Amino acid sequence: MFSPSIQQLIDHLQCLPGVGRKSAQRMAMHLLEREREAGIALAASLQQAMTKVGQCQCCQNFTEDDLCRICADLRRSDDQICVVEGPSDVLAVEQSGVYQGRYFVLMGHLSPIDGIGPSQLGIDKLERLVESGVSEVILATNPTVEGEATARFISEKLERFNVGVSRIAHGVPIGGELEYVDGGTLAHALNSRKSL
């Protein structure tokens, strides 16, 4: 019963995670009734982000440039690489305030059932980075079954290099997601990391 433009908007809003038909309808009505300009701004930034954002050539994090802000920052230490599963995890670790090194973003974790193996995560790229001279790799994948397996796999892969490999301490709750942990807990976890 909605006009075609509105029905299309309601359908397309359902691509957002956690948004079903009813929420999409409420969102569309809210934008049409009260927030037209915000809706147009959202359309523009969606268009821009979807088409312009690629991955950092160095750490694989999302960025619209060749190198992400952290990789392009000359003040960051080249000595450490913190391996995380996703961009939100980079934000979480940054907010803990105790880490000054570089990152490597896997964009997922090992999941053979979904066809995600070492090459999809760019682990060969990580090995080349380590080879070029790094003293420590901190594995900060999520403390879930898949994250632990990924960390173990990477630590085995890096055994042949002369590099310290550590895992963040399990101060972070097992079964939880890194991005939802408060900065203090994460700082504790980083500080009490142990060699594998």
Add this chain to the structure above:
Amino acid sequence: MFSPSIQQLIDHLQCLPGVGRKSAQRMAMHLLEREREAGIALAASLQQAMTKVGQCQCCQNFTEDDLCRICADLRRSDDQICVVEGPSDVLAVEQSGVYQGRYFVLMGHLSPIDGIGPSQLGIDKLERLVESGVSEVILATNPTVEGEATARFISEKLERFNVGVSRIAHGVPIGGELEYVDGGTLAHALNSRKSL
């Protein structure tokens, strides 16, 4: 720590009702990681809906044409007008399947504290519609305090016309919102409407 395009997307997603910083971040990451094409399609439909959708010249419902689908449908009876608060309410009444007349969409309810009076709701327009020949006006505003006040105001305004004014029966739960009522309850409410 996110790149500017992503940060902007996260900020703009928060214009959606019920979406805070964390949900916006999750939505942005989900789209960037897995649903780029759906994101672009959403941007296009947002842009189109925000710029093209106006109001029906007859019933005030949202439409991108001069007349909405229902007002343009010659098979609908011109004899009845069902007055509702919003476009979602039109959908709800349509889904009940028992109504074949026209609608008038107030796009809100009387709320002097927000500066919403009879002219903002287009009640003069409704009066002209009634004057042009209608046998019944069904008041289907929400069964809330504001909806009841709006219904009462409209019924008083229409007293000077030779028109039957009815209110949908209170089979719909008081204090609830029309758009969340199931079709059966709404059908019952329409069928047991009583003259004011």
